[in-house]
Amino acid sequence: MSRSDFAKTKRVVVKIGSSLLTAGGRGLNKEAIAAWVAQMASLRARGIEVILVSSGAVAEGMARLGLKVRPKTLHELQAAASVGQMGLVRVFENNFQQHGLHAAQVLLTHDDLSDRRRYLNARSTLLALLKFGVVPVINENDAVATEEIRFGDNDTLGALVANLIEAELLVILTDQQGLFTADPSIDPAARLVSEINVNDASLDIMAGDSRSGLGRGGMYTKVRAARLASRSGAATVIAAGVAENVIAEIVAGKPIGTYMVPSIGPLLARKRWLAGQLQVKGRLELDDGAVKVLRDAGKSLLAVGVKNVIGGFQRGELVSCVSAQGMEVARGLINYSAEDVRKVVGRPSSEFECILGYADDEELIHRDNMVVM
């Protein structure tokens, strides 16, 4: 896919980061928000569906409560987020209304997307909103999201939303012009990268953390988000939110920001859901032969190819398959508990009945329930 293909986009997810929205922590930047909403409204008027993922609840809550530094305790953060979310909703509703559009607040936790039924529910709701011509405004449900059930950053949330509703384009607006060869706030010699494949290994060296004290992940989570988004075939562009008409220009295929080129075609719906799961319950270390058949032949995983079991998991839970070098090769839903897998490591499936006293499936992970990374 090249940038000129963006002009054919039918559905786009726009993610706006905290530091942009709150003008570096000084309260909501109403002027900038009005300009972004106007751009999104004009996309809608052209028949392009827009989903907004907006950060800024904590930052706006801090401004409203007069907090100078980001609270340390989870409860204070959650309290700040609930105060700030009111401000976000109000400003977006007012602005979209001026263009004759309705906005809808959708607050999600990771749990909502890791459970297959709730995932499908969230998807149906979002698609219904789009059909009504509404612009969904999504954020993490910070008031209730504890460590175990949080996405952690809105770049990841934006990518998972792009997967959920099969958007072709994820636009991540931030306080930099895009991805630089190093963090430009530290390295003055850093250069803007205009286009790069999501799987390019140099990305892991270039992308650093956030330093603003307002945002959460820096470029690191944006790169990870682009990789996740690419699993449903979505292209990602990271660009400066302050650039004039930035959203429209990106959709028009203009060479601004960093285009993170997706590397694979879209996965089937169930595999997309699998690929977006963030919490694995355990790991299986594979031998080289198993790595090869999973990667090259798209086969199911059998116990004969497993060397080691790490962690505890139950039947049906998500486990990661790693090579001897520790690289993640695949992940999928396991057919046996960790306790049972330990007993059958390296053994042919025909011996399961004898070793375990029962045999449910001959594969540890069936290829339909597995996604190769």
Ligand SMILES: Nc1ncnc2c1ncn2[C@@H]1O[C@H](COP(=O)(O)OP(=O)(O)O)[C@@H](O)[C@H]1O
């Ligand atoms: N290679 C890089 N290129 C650009 N910015 C980088 C890079 N590495 C780290 N960063 C940092 O990432 C920050 C943007 O991320 P973040 O603060 O999380 O913003 P947002 O609120 O938009 O998500 C930049 O201000 C910059 O300091």
Ligand SMILES: N[C@@H](CCC(=O)OP(=O)(O)O)C(=O)O
């Ligand atoms: N849900 C949080 C967003 C945290 C976050 O990821 O922020 P950012 O890095 O600015 O996108 C909030 O609204 O404050």
